[in-house]
Amino acid sequence: MLHVTIWNEYLHExxxxxxxxxxxxxxxGAIARGIAADDFDIRTATLNEPAHGxxxxxxxxxxxxxxxxxxxxxxxxxxxxxxxxxxxxxxxGLIVLHSGHESxxxxxxxxxxSGRLKWREADEKERLWVIDHAxxxxxxxxxxxxxxxxxMYGEAFHIPAPDELVFISWFEGGEVFRSGxxxxxxxxxxxxxxxxxxxxxxxxxxxxxxVISNAVRWAAPVPRMxxxxxxxxxxxxxxxxxxx
Amino acid sequence: MLHVTIWNEYLHExxxxxxxxxxxxxxxGAIARGIAADDFDIRTATLNEPAHGxxxxxxxxxxxxxxxxxxxxxxxxxxxxxxxxxxxxxxxGLIVLHSGHESxxxxxxxxxxSGRLKWREADEKERLWVIDHAxxxxxxxxxxxxxxxxxMYGEAFHIPAPDELVFISWFEGGEVFRSGxxxxxxxxxxxxxxxxxxxxxxxxxxxxxxVISNAVRWAAPVPRMxxxxxxxxxxxxxxxxxxx
Amino acid sequence: MLHVTIWNEYLHExxxxxxxxxxxxxxxGAIARGIAADDFDIRTATLNEPAHGxxxxxxxxxxxxxxxxxxxxxxxxxxxxxxxxxxxxxxxGLIVLHSGHESxxxxxxxxxxSGRLKWREADEKERLWVIDHAxxxxxxxxxxxxxxxxxMYGEAFHIPAPDELVFISWFEGGEVFRSGxxxxxxxxxxxxxxxxxxxxxxxxxxxxxxVISNAVRWAAPVPRMxxxxxxxxxxxxxxxxxxx
Amino acid sequence: MLHVTIWNEYLHExxxxxxxxxxxxxxxGAIARGIAADDFDIRTATLNEPAHGxxxxxxxxxxxxxxxxxxxxxxxxxxxxxxxxxxxxxxxGLIVLHSGHESxxxxxxxxxxSGRLKWREADEKERLWVIDHAxxxxxxxxxxxxxxxxxMYGEAFHIPAPDELVFISWFEGGEVFRSGxxxxxxxxxxxxxxxxxxxxxxxxxxxxxxVISNAVRWAAPVPRMxxxxxxxxxxxxxxxxxxx
Numbered sequence: 001m002l003h004v005t006i007w008n009e010y011l012h013e014x015x016x017x018x019x020x021x022x023x024x025x026x027x028x029g030a031i032a033r034g035i036a037a038d039d040f041d042i043r044t045a046t047l048n049e050p051a052h053g054x055x056x057x058x059x060x061x062x063x064x065x066x067x068x069x070x071x072x073x074x075x076x077x078x079x080x081x082x083x084x085x086x087x088x089x090x091x092x093g094l095i096v097l098h099s100g101h102e103s104x105x106x107x108x109x110x111x112x113x114s115g116r117l118k119w120r121e122a123d124e125k126e127r128l129w130v131i132d133h134a135x136x137x138x139x140x141x142x143x144x145x146x147x148x149x150x151x152m153y154g155e156a157f158h159i160p161a162p163d164e165l166v167f168i169s170w171f172e173g174g175e176v177f178r179s180g181x182x183x184x185x186x187x188x189x190x191x192x193x194x195x196x197x198x199x200x201x202x203x204x205x206x207x208x209x210x211v212i213s214n215a216v217r218w219a220a221p222v223p224r225m226x227x228x229x230x231x232x233x234x235x236x237x238x239x240x241x242x243x244x
Numbered sequence: 245m246l247h248v249t250i251w252n253e254y255l256h257e258x259x260x261x262x263x264x265x266x267x268x269x270x271x272x273g274a275i276a277r278g279i280a281a282d283d284f285d286i287r288t289a290t291l292n293e294p295a296h297g298x299x300x301x302x303x304x305x306x307x308x309x310x311x312x313x314x315x316x317x318x319x320x321x322x323x324x325x326x327x328x329x330x331x332x333x334x335x336x337g338l339i340v341l342h343s344g345h346e347s348x349x350x351x352x353x354x355x356x357x358s359g360r361l362k363w364r365e366a367d368e369k370e371r372l373w374v375i376d377h378a379x380x381x382x383x384x385x386x387x388x389x390x391x392x393x394x395x396m397y398g399e400a401f402h403i404p405a406p407d408e409l410v411f412i413s414w415f416e417g418g419e420v421f422r423s424g425x426x427x428x429x430x431x432x433x434x435x436x437x438x439x440x441x442x443x444x445x446x447x448x449x450x451x452x453x454x455v456i457s458n459a460v461r462w463a464a465p466v467p468r469m470x471x472x473x474x475x476x477x478x479x480x481x482x483x484x485x486x487x488x
Numbered sequence: 489m490l491h492v493t494i495w496n497e498y499l500h501e502x503x504x505x506x507x508x509x510x511x512x513x514x515x516x517g518a519i520a521r522g523i524a525a526d527d528f529d530i531r532t533a534t535l536n537e538p539a540h541g542x543x544x545x546x547x548x549x550x551x552x553x554x555x556x557x558x559x560x561x562x563x564x565x566x567x568x569x570x571x572x573x574x575x576x577x578x579x580x581g582l583i584v585l586h587s588g589h590e591s592x593x594x595x596x597x598x599x600x601x602s603g604r605l606k607w608r609e610a611d612e613k614e615r616l617w618v619i620d621h622a623x624x625x626x627x628x629x630x631x632x633x634x635x636x637x638x639x640m641y642g643e644a645f646h647i648p649a650p651d652e653l654v655f656i657s658w659f660e661g662g663e664v665f666r667s668g669x670x671x672x673x674x675x676x677x678x679x680x681x682x683x684x685x686x687x688x689x690x691x692x693x694x695x696x697x698x699v700i701s702n703a704v705r706w707a708a709p710v711p712r713m714x715x716x717x718x719x720x721x722x723x724x725x726x727x728x729x730x731x732x
Numbered sequence: 733m734l735h736v737t738i739w740n741e742y743l744h745e746x747x748x749x750x751x752x753x754x755x756x757x758x759x760x761g762a763i764a765r766g767i768a769a770d771d772f773d774i775r776t777a778t779l780n781e782p783a784h785g786x787x788x789x790x791x792x793x794x795x796x797x798x799x800x801x802x803x804x805x806x807x808x809x810x811x812x813x814x815x816x817x818x819x820x821x822x823x824x825g826l827i828v829l830h831s832g833h834e835s836x837x838x839x840x841x842x843x844x845x846s847g848r849l850k851w852r853e854a855d856e857k858e859r860l861w862v863i864d865h866a867x868x869x870x871x872x873x874x875x876x877x878x879x880x881x882x883x884m885y886g887e888a889f890h891i892p893a894p895d896e897l898v899f900i901s902w903f904e905g906g907e908v909f910r911s912g913x914x915x916x917x918x919x920x921x922x923x924x925x926x927x928x929x930x931x932x933x934x935x936x937x938x939x940x941x942x943v944i945s946n947a948v949r950w951a952a953p954v955p956r957m958x959x960x961x962x963x964x965x966x967x968x969x970x971x972x973x974x975x976x
Binding site: 089108109110111112113116117118119120122124152154155156158160161163172173174175183184185186227228229230231232233234235236 | 840842844845854884886887890892905907916918962964968
């Protein structure tokens with residue numbers, strides 16, 4: 001059983017009736033329903049809950065955390081971000097969606113100004129082309145996923161070179177974007193996935209949900225002991241043993 | 245169910261009683277027993293069988309192929325190598341062990357003179373240090389695997405930079421080696437794993453077997469359609485549709 | 489002084505007056521003039537010369553080889569390809585242009601079916617977006633290079649994951665392509681650069697020429713000894729020394 | 733002319749006579765003398781100078797910054813670290829030496845707990861093996877650099893997978909370490925180089941100095957405009973233009 005927590009800022013859906021109509025149960029609700037599976041134990045958490053819904057217990061019990069945020073990145077408490085950061089480095093999977101590129105947790109993990117990119121809201125066609133055809137995150141996906149209308153995100157996207165480049169997006173207006181990218185950071189695995197502006201029904205798209213579901217399985221923690229740090233076995237002991 | 249084929253040259257074990265004692269059922273037999281699992285359907289194949297045991301049917305039905313060869317790389321027929329190459333690029337996983345670095349199939353996939361490296365037979369201690377602590381191939385493995393005696397392989401190892409560097413080996417005599425490395429090639433995933441000289445009981449070591457077993461699961465084919473190539477949809481059709 | 493050899497198939501320009509008009513001195517001539525610099529010693533070589541212009545002496549004296557081929561890949565002799573392959577692995581830089589993706593030398597170095605991709609001839613707009621903003625190959629280039637009309641190449645492009653992804657192309661018709669990519673192979677450095685279909689004046693574009701010129705400098709050989717292979721220093725010698 | 737600034741904590745050399753004897757002009761002085769070249773304009777800066785010697789003017793004028801720190805990472809002001817971080821992302825090269833792995837600037841750029849590793853002070857032999865034989869940082873270096881006595885650093889080293897792995901260290905006591913690694917971060921290039929504990933004359937070793945010198949040239953800024961971010965060209969303008 002994989003313990004999945006879907007974190008959503010959950011402000012747009014409450015403030016804008018047009019968005020509420022697309023996501024009546026919130027973006028988190030749509031994703032939770034969309035990726036439901038027998039071996040997933042899914043819970044949700046939102047900004048306005050105590051500790052943003054991310055208590056120590058929740059963080060510790062989560063195998064894979066999905067993150068959607070946009071307009072209130074600054075309101076996420078630094079102390080919570082630190083705990084999530086530690087937990088990722090200790091093995092929790094992290095899936096960062098769309099405008100989560102500008103979240104505190106993603107920026108901290110990247111070490112760059114990943115919040116900087118080009119954008120345009122113009123009901124634009126997006127095509128996410130599969131680039132890494134051997135990657136499990138692409139299971140069941142054709143050559144590309146086409147979204148009839150989305151917000152555009154364009155390069156430059158100031159991330160470190162990703163460990164794996166899974167999708168590249170094409171946009172009608174002339175831009176490209178590294179839309180599906182993976183990173184290993186210590187014991188944790190991270191997947192950034194671009195689509196999902198709040199004004200479009202992207203998280204009702206079966207291919208998009210399939211990718212997120214694949215990513216949850218891919219990012220599941222690897223069961224192993226943490227490495228040991230600091231002052232190592234004395235050389236004298238090693239030498240003594242060796243010549244004995 | 246994962247269909248695993250273990251290919252072994254199977255000459256040393258028949259020619260040298262000391263080696264036969266270590267591997268009475270062949271190296272392939274030791275690995276087959278060592279990685280047995282309910283969801284693995286394992287068969288073996290050897291050089292002297294017709295088509296080296298790798299008939300078209302076997303190649304097509306194999307999800308993950310494990311390859312051990314050493315003294316008779318040249319005797320593997322080019323036509324079989326071509327078929328295995330195609331099958332890997334179409335999605336079959338490939339695990340290349342030890343001196344398989346010099347096999348026709350591995351060299352063809354690398355595009356370099358991967359057969360060139362340093363070696364020494366001196367009953368030397370080897371430590372395989374885990375480098376990528378988020379990699380599923382390391383599940384259940386401590387900080388390192390220690391083998392009391394092995395053949396040494398030392399850098400330079402003229403492979404392309406691997407997609408992921410999972411293990412680095414330390415050897416008593418002063419050398420290091422990239423011992424656990426992954427490559428994505430088209431739809432196929434490849435893992436090279438260094439240990440396993442025929443004169444040592446390496447394939448009876450539980451950690452080594454665990455790594456091979458992890459690698460089989462990691463290299464399993466991703467279910468997806470092959471991409472389409474060649475002359476693409478005419479632009480006129482696209483433009484017509486767009487301005488309609 | 490960098491010794492640069494520009495190899496061109498040089499058939500289209502002789503057979504098609506429209507192409508001859510664009511490249512009256514051949515594609516090689518246009519590139520030679522376009523990247524001329526005080527520290528470049530440039531020569532050209534073509535398919536129909538003896539040894540395709542690539543005698544042993546030329547191959548040995550070349551620091552960086554630029555390769556353009558399209559309709560006659562099969563007519564390049566295997567023996568010459570072997571020599572170029574060895575020379576690249578021993579340190580010569582290689583810049584493969586446009587349809588050179590299907591050349592024998594590039595396919596051999598990749599180990600995949602890199603000849604397979606999507607294409608369309610439709611006078612299509614191409615934008616090459618800079619992805620790696622720290623790469624010396626991008627010196628002096630803006631955010632993107634725009635070509636008003638080019639042949640389209642689209643993913644899937646079945647290369648190994650490149651060591652560095654420098655440019656991604658956007659095409660009007662809906663495709664993307666990894667258009668500027670680097671590979672280290674043994675001691676040699678390789679740059680593949682997509683643009684340059686024979687029916688367009690792409691090699692008169694100052695940005696395209698600048699990239700090729702940057703790539704020549706980037707791919708220049710690193711002065712160093714080749715590594716040593718085979719049976720290494722005996723452990724006894726090492727042990728004796730250590731305990732002395 | 734390349735403007736190089738060598739930053740050194742410069743405490744050990746003032747506090748410990750044994751270290752002062754090895755580095756009478758400080759570690760920064762030894763490196764400055766050791767890499768001197770006609771096209772390098774070298775200055776030094778130390779912790780106890782105003783602004784740690786890193787005024788806005790110095791930071792802006794520096795092309796490549798070399799960083800050595802160990803016991804006083806916490807005393808480096810956050811405001812200075814922020815400025816160096818910005819400057820690296822805007823194109824300044826950064827070379828981090830030895831215990832600089834735990835500096836604020838390196839940790840911030842990595843996004844991981846890169847300060848954690850194994851260590852041992854035991855006058856141990858280290859061999860730095862060249863792994864990337866095509867890398868300009870290895871120019872003029874043999875197969876390995878041998879240091880008769882150094883502090884040991886051992887994996888796990890919790891950095892992101894480097895863009896390029898140039899050196900791997902072997903240590904007498906049984907450990908390995910990724911000792912020479914590169915990262916591209918936005919417009920800046922970073923090289924981490926392990927050797928150089930203050931109690932050993934490592935920065936008088938000609939090979940070590942050669943690597944640092946090579947790295948300075950490799951990390952030199954690429955002359956180019958910074959990309960543009962934010963709201964992009966309206967699609968209407970693009971569409972209008974396209975159908976005109």
